[in-house]
Amino acid sequence: MVYKIFIPRDSSAISLGADKVYQEILNESNKRNIDIDIVRNGSRGLFWLEPMIEVETPRGRVAYGPVTISDVASLFDSEFLLGKEHQLSLGITEDIQWLKNQERLTYARVGITDPVSILDYEKWDGFKGLKNSLKLSQENIIKEIADSGLRGRGGAAFPTGIKWKTVLDAPSEKKYVVCNADEGDSGTFSDRMIMENDPFVLIEGMIIAGLAVGADQGYIYLRSEYPHALKILNEAIDIAVDKGYLGKNILGSDFSFTLEVTRAAGAYICGEETSLLESLEGKRGMVRYKPPLPAIEGLYGKPTVVNNVISLATVPIIMDKGASFYANYGMGRSKGTLPIQLAGNLKQTGLIEKAFGISLRELLYDFGGGSATGRPIKAVQVGGPLGAFLPEEQFDTPLDYEKFTEIKAVVGHGGIVAFDDTVDMSKMARYSFEFCAIESCGKCTPCRIGSTRGMEVIDKIKEGTDQEKNVSLLRDLGDTMVNGSLCAMGGMTPFPVISALNYFPEDFGLEKIDTSA
Amino acid sequence: MTLQTTQLETIQGHIEKYQNVPGALLPLMHAIQDDLGYVPEESYKTISKAYNLSVAEIHGFITFYHHFRTHLPGKNILQICRAESCQSMGSENIENYCQEKLGINYHQTTKDNSITLEPVYCLGNCACSPAIMINEEVVGRVTPEKIDQIIKEARES
Numbered sequence: 308m309v310y311k312i313f314i315p316r317d318s319s320a321i322s323l324g325a326d327k328v329y330q331e332i333l334n335e336s337n338k339r340n341i342d343i344d345i346v347r348n349g350s351r352g353l354f355w356l357e358p359m360i361e362v363e364t365p366r367g368r369v370a371y372g373p374v375t376i377s378d379v380a381s382l383f384d385s386e387f388l389l390g391k392e393h394q395l396s397l398g399i400t401e402d403i404q405w406l407k408n409q410e411r412l413t414y415a416r417v418g419i420t421d422p423v424s425i426l427d428y429e430k431w432d433g434f435k436g437l438k439n440s441l442k443l444s445q446e447n448i449i450k451e452i453a454d455s456g457l458r459g460r461g462g463a464a465f466p467t468g469i470k471w472k473t474v475l476d477a478p479s480e481k482k483y484v485v486c487n488a489d490e491g492d493s494g495t496f497s498d499r500m501i502m503e504n505d506p507f508v509l510i511e512g513m514i515i516a517g518l519a520v521g522a523d524q525g526y527i528y529l530r531s532e533y534p535h536a537l538k539i540l541n542e543a544i545d546i547a548v549d550k551g552y553l554g555k556n557i558l559g560s561d562f563s564f565t566l567e568v569t570r571a572a573g574a575y576i577c578g579e580e581t582s583l584l585e586s587l588e589g590k591r592g593m594v595r596y597k598p599p600l601p602a603i604e605g606l607y608g609k610p611t612v613v614n615n616v617i618s619l620a621t622v623p624i625i626m627d628k629g630a631s632f633y634a635n636y637g638m639g640r641s642k643g644t645l646p647i648q649l650a651g652n653l654k655q656t657g658l659i660e661k662a663f664g665i666s667l668r669e670l671l672y673d674f675g676g677g678s679a680t681g682r683p684i685k686a687v688q689v690g691g692p693l694g695a696f697l698p699e700e701q702f703d704t705p706l707d708y709e710k711f712t713e714i715k716a717v718v719g720h721g722g723i724v725a726f727d728d729t730v731d732m733s734k735m736a737r738y739s740f741e742f743c744a745i746e747s748c749g750k751c752t753p754c755r756i757g758s759t760r761g762m763e764v765i766d767k768i769k770e771g772t773d774q775e776k777n778v779s780l781l782r783d784l785g786d787t788m789v790n791g792s793l794c795a796m797g798g799m800t801p802f803p804v805i806s807a808l809n810y811f812p813e814d815f816g817l818e819k820i821d822t823s824a
Numbered sequence: 825m826t827l828q829t830t831q832l833e834t835i836q837g838h839i840e841k842y843q844n845v846p847g848a849l850l851p852l853m854h855a856i857q858d859d860l861g862y863v864p865e866e867s868y869k870t871i872s873k874a875y876n877l878s879v880a881e882i883h884g885f886i887t888f889y890h891h892f893r894t895h896l897p898g899k900n901i902l903q904i905c906r907a908e909s910c911q912s913m914g915s916e917n918i919e920n921y922c923q924e925k926l927g928i929n930y931h932q933t934t935k936d937n938s939i940t941l942e943p944v945y946c947l948g949n950c951a952c953s954p955a956i957m958i959n960e961e962v963v964g965r966v967t968p969e970k971i972d973q974i975i976k977e978a979r980e981s
Contacts, residue, residue, distance in 0.1 A: 318948070318962050319949050322952055322955065322961075322963050323965065354951035355951075490948060491946055493908040493910070493945070493950060494907075495948070495950065496951065498948075499948040531854075532944060532948065572889035572890070572892055573891035586850065588847045589885075590885065591884055592888060607846065649951065650950035650951050650953065651950065656950075656951035656953075688908055692908060722950070724908050724950065725912060727912070735911075746945070748888075
């Protein structure tokens with residue numbers, strides 16, 4: 308009998324030793340003369356349990372974790388290959404509460420399949436969305452996406468259907484689809500997980516986007532910090548070309564589409580869409596003035612769809628199951644699901660795909676299990692380095708684009724970073740400016756100069772120099788940056804800074820002020 | 825410093841390969857740095873002629889991107905994540921530990937040329953903070969003990 312074992316090849320799992328565990332299990336099975344078949348699957352996203360290995364049993368897949376190489380021999384001794392008990396037993400994978408309490412749509416296959424097996428992909432509903440789309444007119448594909456309520460998951464939350472319609476209506480022989488895979492926000496890794504663990508879903512989403520708007524060429528602009536994703540994407544693209552999903556006359560239709568990955572070069576600003584396009588054109592990633600919108604004049608001046616990885620990877624399930632299926636999840640104008648990333652100082656970190664509407668408190672305590680250090684959670688930053696810091700009194704805010712806007716915060720790309728009570732929020736505020744100074748493209752003054760002046764003003768407040776004057780100067784600087792910057796880099800850096808100042812003035816050496824006014 | 829013939833040949837080969845590729849500079853510079861470990865300033869003139877760009881434009885391009893470097897780094901590159909998630913799990917201690925242990929600051933190389941230390945802003949390993957990357961390998965939940973091991977292996981490599 309051949310036993311089937313699953314060991315993740317996700318780079319976070321590898322960063323915790325998954326490759327070493329894989330090697331050790333191979334060695335041990337050879338030593339014991341046991342036939343095993345190892346699948347390098349994706350990660351299920353329970354990173355406090357990684358490396359989490361699974362074995363196939365008649366009861367379903369049984370999980371063990373976190374496994375280190377020193378556990379391997381005892382796992383064999385306990386007959387884990389038959390799904391038997393061991394101190395690392397986690398039971399039937401599907402029954403683990405963390406997974407059970409999710410609604411995995413975009414992430415339906417992640418962790419289950421072999422990322423580069425196109426047979427696995429097809430078996431698990433892959434390319435059904437594309438096949439449906441090929442039977443529809445361009446207008447009807449876009450109508451389906453618009454009706455689903457899908458909004459840009461990169462952070463801006465712009466309705467995807469409207470963006471696509473603009474590109475479709477822009478008259479041009481040449482159009483492009485560009486995937487923004489420059490996932491630079493700290494606390495986010497959902498793009499990386501899709502690219503490493505289910506690359507075909509992104510490829511399928513991009514093909515459908517191309518079909519819908521009439522583009523025959525696609526680029527994935529991938530950050531250079533993701534060498535592992537680069538390998539897997541290129542491998543998957545080659546397979547898709549081989550199987551006729553990419554290239555000329557896709558699946559016997561009139562539609563042709565080519566796709567390639569471009570490696571970025573470590574500039575955070577290139578996650579901003581116009582800067583990304585400049586970079587893709589082989590220039591410095593300087594932000595462009597808008598209008599014209601990239602949908603009208605994008606890459607090389609041609610109409611271009613620029614979408615985030617998650618937006619594009621969500622398209623296939625919408626085109627497979629229909630707009631209303633997707634739109635039935637979520638709340639208000641935030642329809643569908645969001646892959647939420649729990650990061651930082653939490654006991655249980657990882658990926659949770661959930662319909663909009665779940666509260667921060669549920670995420671931090673029910674899923675996250677509280678802080679990793681066991682100390683009280685003092686603040687969380689949602690939506691990356693440009694997102695506001697939220698204090699405990701705001702933990703009941705439901706995850707919803709509009710509700711977050713009401714409290715001057717952003718959902719962004721769904722990354723949540725928790726800090727315990729040892730954090731000095733004035734230091735975090737200063738870091739926000741420092742990061743802006745390092746990463747600013749320098750085109751507009753508020754961002755280029757404001758970020759450096761901001762650090763100086765915070766230093767003065769902390770030293771106790773003219774505190775009242777300098778606090779008002781800091782707020783004034785914040786206003787200037789919010790209203791005067793060309794893009795979100797300068798325009799949103801004040802969000803974390805001012806929220807830190809408002810909610811944690813004592814960290815700046817100031818008296819607690821009444822923020823209710 | 826003048827370039828060796830083999831380096832020049834490598835650069836020339838890549839220039840020709842990407843000559844007709846739209847947005848050539850990005851893949852070109854990656855290709856050169858992948859092979860040589862850096863993009864030598866001595867190559868700017870050749871590239872500028874081939875691509876009909878000014879030397880200033882090449883310089884502007886290279887210096888815009890954190891990833892590209894114009895000097896040969898040490899044998900191994902150790903990047904330490906400085907972003908928020910890693911900060912929340914004590915990355916500052918890891919930064920200090922590495923700098924002390926190696927006796928260098930960021931953007932510097934150890935005397936034995938074994939390690940170049942660089943900051944990085946997010947490796948997408950935020951669920952396993954603090955994180956570092958040694959060459960192309962990400963390591964999660966790093967501790968001083970793990971750093972010792974990484975440095976030891978890098979020095980022996």
